[in-house]
Amino acid sequence: MTNTTSLSRNPLFYLGLAAIIVIVITAQVGAFFQLQNLFGAAPAQNHLTVSTLINYGYGNGTSRWHNRTDVPSGWSFFQLTTTIARTEASSTPSVSSQHYIIGLDGVKSSGLYYWTLWIFCQKDTAWAASPVGADLIKLKTGDILAWNYQAPTSINAASWDPPVPGAGKVAMCTT
Numbered sequence: 001m002t003n004t005t006s007l008s009r010n011p012l013f014y015l016g017l018a019a020i021i022v023i024v025i026t027a028q029v030g031a032f033f034q035l036q037n038l039f040g041a042a043p044a045q046n047h048l049t050v051s052t053l054i055n056y057g058y059g060n061g062t063s064r065w066h067n068r069t070d071v072p073s074g075w076s077f078f079q080l081t082t083t084i085a086r087t088e089a090s091s092t093p094s095v096s097s098q099h100y101i102i103g104l105d106g107v108k109s110s111g112l113y114y115w116t117l118w119i120f121c122q123k124d125t126a127w128a129a130s131p132v133g134a135d136l137i138k139l140k141t142g143d144i145l146a147w148n149y150q151a152p153t154s155i156n157a158a159s160w161d162p163p164v165p166g167a168g169k170v171a172m173c174t175t
Helices: 011-039 077-084
Strands: 047-055 063-072 087-092 098-104 114-121 126-129 144-150
Touching (some): 077 087
Antiparallel strands (some): 114 126
């Protein structure tokens, strides 16, 4: 009689089976990350994506876009500004403790020049000066906002220059 051991009792069988399982799992994880990189990861449920323009205007003649910035939902535009730019601001107790932007990235209010806040109106395809301060703007996915350093000739926002030279401008966004 020949003594044959069953395949299922051979330790090499289990070692080979474990190796196959590890290879399959590794391939699946690798494929997942390849697809995630190829198609882009979906933003987390508690985050939203916005874009911001900082036009340094007279300050240094440059503009800088912060496209598709992911931020936690519930953030204000002021909170976003402090994460994308070196922000100097003062709190104004007389206006509900909101912040007044004094400087961004070293470009400070000086003389007649100061920072104006703009909202891009998607339906109008134009910019509108914000009727509220950055603290009161609660961000939503797809928002496009801007800071524009300029010397307005009037307190009437209709006379202000939009943050993108030659861009359209409206008094307020169409809802």
